[in-house]
Amino acid sequence: MATNQDLSLATSQESKKQPMPNRERKNQVMFHLMMIPGLLFLIIFTYVPMAGVAMAFQNYIPAKGLLGSHWIGLAHFQRLFSLPDVGLLFRNTIVIALGKIMIGTVLSIIFAILLNEIRVIFLKKSVQTIVYLPHFLSWVVLSAVVMNMFNLDGSITQMLEAIGLKNLNFLGSNKLFQPLLVGTDVWKEFGYSSVVYLAAITSIDPGLYEAASIDGASWFRKVWHVTLPGMMTIILLLAIMNLPNILNAGFDQVYNLYSPMVYESGDILDTYVYRVGLIGRQYSFGTAVGLFKAVIGAVLMIGANEIAGRYTDRKMF
Numbered sequence: 487m488a489t490n491q492d493l494s495l496a497t498s499q500e501s502k503k504q505p506m507p508n509r510e511r512k513n514q515v516m517f518h519l520m521m522i523p524g525l526l527f528l529i530i531f532t533y534v535p536m537a538g539v540a541m542a543f544q545n546y547i548p549a550k551g552l553l554g555s556h557w558i559g560l561a562h563f564q565r566l567f568s569l570p571d572v573g574l575l576f577r578n579t580i581v582i583a584l585g586k587i588m589i590g591t592v593l594s595i596i597f598a599i600l601l602n603e604i605r606v607i608f609l610k611k612s613v614q615t616i617v618y619l620p621h622f623l624s625w626v627v628l629s630a631v632v633m634n635m636f637n638l639d640g641s642i643t644q645m646l647e648a649i650g651l652k653n654l655n656f657l658g659s660n661k662l663f664q665p666l667l668v669g670t671d672v673w674k675e676f677g678y679s680s681v682v683y684l685a686a687i688t689s690i691d692p693g694l695y696e697a698a699s700i701d702g703a704s705w706f707r708k709v710w711h712v713t714l715p716g717m718m719t720i721i722l723l724l725a726i727m728n729l730p731n732i733l734n735a736g737f738d739q740v741y742n743l744y745s746p747m748v749y750e751s752g753d754i755l756d757t758y759v760y761r762v763g764l765i766g767r768q769y770s771f772g773t774a775v776g777l778f779k780a781v782i783g784a785v786l787m788i789g790a791n792e793i794a795g796r797y798t799d800r801k802m803f
Contacts, residue, residue: 542774555770562774571753578664579754582735585668586675587728593676595721598683599709617677629742632670633657657743660751667752671739682724683717690716719798726794730787733779755779 537552542562544555566572597617604610620628635642636656643654656662694712703711714721737756744752755775763772795801 538773539777541770542777544770546770546773548769562771563778565771566775566778574750575753575755575758578751579733579735579756582664582667582740582754583732585664586671586736587725587731589668590672590676590679591721591725591728593672594679595683595717597676598680598687599713601680601684602687614677617680619677620674621678623674625736625738625742628670628674629739632666632743636666657745658747660748663744663748663751667736667739667743670743671736682720686717686720687713719800723794723798723800726790726798729790729793730783732786733783 540552545558546555634640646654656666695708698708698712735754740752740754740757759772759775762768791801
């Protein structure tokens with residue numbers, strides 16, 4: 487006599503063998519057809535330009551093209567590591583990128599915790615809108631605002647001079663330019679970055695807060711022993727996923743704010759590639775620098791993916 491388990495197994499096998507209805511098949515075909523424009527865009531503007539990577543191994547001359555230019559192997563990479571300023575470029579890139587990641591993460595978590603404490607819905611939504619807005623503005627626009635506020639006669643500089651901090655040249659001092667880059671980027675992005683942390687807070691069981699209140703825990707104790715542990719998986723995941731961005735210090739921000747006076751502290755790999763490869767017309771050398779940066783980023787991304795899978799049970803791919 488067949489058991490219920492056998493009957494359910496037979497039923498599931500029969501359902502698997504049933505062909506897909508024509509209507510559903512047509513819908514699937516339409517969905518795949520809708521993907522074609524996006525795939526073509528991806529192939530044309532992402533994969534086809536990868537052929538230009540060959541310039542990193544050539545003495546590329548635009549008139550001769552990729553097929554006619556002379557191959558020189560790893561000469562451009564050897565030149566890269568023989569530059570006297572290569573250490574400075576990597577140091578600036580890593581310091582600026584790490585500053586943005588670390589300070590931005592901490593402020594995003596703090597802001598999400600504080601925002602979650604607001605009980606007046608209108609006030610909460612208003613604060614969210616105000617803080618999220620800078621994220622959607624381009625650095626082409628924001629750079630003009632930052633320059634007007636932090637130049638020698640800017641409003642922020644004048645306010646600091648009024649309290650005794652004089653001779654502050656944020657846009658022309660190598661000591662102040664990196665903090666300016668980190669601070670303005672964190673101001674622009676911390677509100678929008680807090681969205682994920684706010685979602686993690688709302689997923690925490692309210693019963694844990696009630697139990698902590700019964701035990702007499704203060705607000706700080708609830709945050710330390712309930713909120714932060716409940717967010718820890720997301721915090722670790724996002725921190726690990728930010729590893730590949732260590733060499734991405736923000737070209738658009740730096741390019742729009744820096745000047746030759748602050749090359750020592752503000753010149754990063756991306757701006758160097760632009761200045762040497764495009765403005766200096768050293769296309770092959772610029773491609774070699776960009777390729778090296780891309781390879782390091784790919785290795786970090788793969789490593790971050792494995793670390794994320796090991797410690798958080800979640801992966802990007």
